[in-house]
Amino acid sequence: xxxxxxxxxGGEEDILRYEEMESDxxxxxxxSELLKEGTKESHDRAENTQFVxxxxxxxxxxxxxxxxxxxLHFTYSALEEEMDRNKNNPVFAPLYFPVELHRREALAKDxxxxxxxxxxxxxxxxxxxxxxxxRIHHVGQHEPELLVAHAYTxxxxxxxxxQVLKKVAQRALKLPSTEEGIQFYVFDNISNAQxxxxxxxARMNALDFDKDTKARIVEEANKAFRFNMQVFDELDKxxxxxxxxxxxxxxxxxxxxxxxxxxxxxxxKLGTAGPGCPFHAAVGLARQPLVQLVxxxxxxxxxxxxxxxVL
Numbered sequence: 084x085x086x087x088x089x090x091x092x093g094g095e096e097d098i099l100r101y102e103e104m105e106s107d108x109x110x111x112x113x114x115s116e117l118l119k120e121g122t123k124e125s126h127d128r129a130e131n132t133q134f135v136x137x138x139x140x141x142x143x144x145x146x147x148x149x150x151x152x153x154x155l156h157f158t159y160s161a162l163e164e165e166m167d168r169n170k171n172n173p174v175f176a177p178l179y180f181p182v183e184l185h186r187r188e189a190l191a192k193d194x195x196x197x198x199x200x201x202x203x204x205x206x207x208x209x210x211x212x213x214x215x216x217x218r219i220h221h222v223g224q225h226e227p228e229l230l231v232a233h234a235y236t237x238x239x240x241x242x243x244x245x246q247v248l249k250k251v252a253q254r255a256l257k258l259p260s261t262e263e264g265i266q267f268y269v270f271d272n273i274s275n276a277q278x279x280x281x282x283x284x285a286r287m288n289a290l291d292f293d294k295d296t297k298a299r300i301v302e303e304a305n306k307a308f309r310f311n312m313q314v315f316d317e318l319d320k321x322x323x324x325x326x327x328x329x330x331x332x333x334x335x336x337x338x339x340x341x342x343x344x345x346x347x348x349x350x351x352k353l354g355t356a357g358p359g360c361p362f363h364a365a366v367g368l369a370r371q372p373l374v375q376l377v378x379x380x381x382x383x384x385x386x387x388x389x390x391x392x393v394l
């Protein structure tokens with residue numbers, strides 16, 4: 084159930100319940116409808132970024148998923164810090180659901196799983212994420228009514244498409260069935276996501292905003308989508324620079340350096356019959372005297388040909 088919030092007058096507890104929300108009680112001028120219609124194009128563009136399309140197809144590298152989790156950590160830390168700051172501000176207070184929605188602790192668990200106990204020393208905020216974070220802090224401190232846009236964009240998405248991404252990531256990266264590494268997508272204190280979203284929209288619609296303020300909130304929500312797309316594009320660029328990984332979390336192709344046991348071509352399970360690593364096989368062959376003699380002759384011929392060409 085949602086947290087009990089005080090009314091704007093500080094009187095009796097708000098006892099609004101999920102079941103009291105009527106899905107057909109909205110009007111075209113309600114903030115929830117304005118946001119839904121006003122961000123539709125941005126939402127479609129975000130879904131069609133290369134990063135999101137690859138993610139949905141299960142083409143997500145573990146290292147890239149970790150970096151995406153880092154970006155979420157910095158984003159939600161900023162968002163929830165500003166939400167805490169404005170929890171008693173009437174322009175945001177009805178949307179303050181720390182127990183049900185806040186993601187900082189869940190993201191900390193995920194980062195601990197991926198990076199270890201000292202995860203805080205191993206991560207840093209990327210350039211695109213920092214721009215997003217800076218905007219959230221500016222809004223929370225100077226235009227708190229616009230914080231509604233950022234909360235709506237993030238949390239409603241987490242309770243909708245985020246649940247699809249959770250399943251894709253768990254399957255593609257072969258994460259534990261105990262949901263380690265994907266705690267960000269787990270909302271233990273929301274029993275029915277659809278009904279909670281209905282309640283959340285009703286709270287938004289009850290906020291006392293004039294037409295101009297609602298328009299500014301819709302504009303800010305579109306900015307939030309753009310910030311997210313910039314993060315996606317940044318991750319996509321990083322992803323193209325990463326070496327290919329086996330989707331089951333296996334080792335990358337061995338380059339002849341380091342521990343041979345990390346080579347995927349290494350004899351099956353360290354000792355059973357099977358082909359050896361092509362790199363090490365080639366190195367072993369090159370060490371044979373006869374092969375070295377042939378190679379030396381080839382080098383001499385190549386050197387002579389090169390000298391002739393230069394002359």
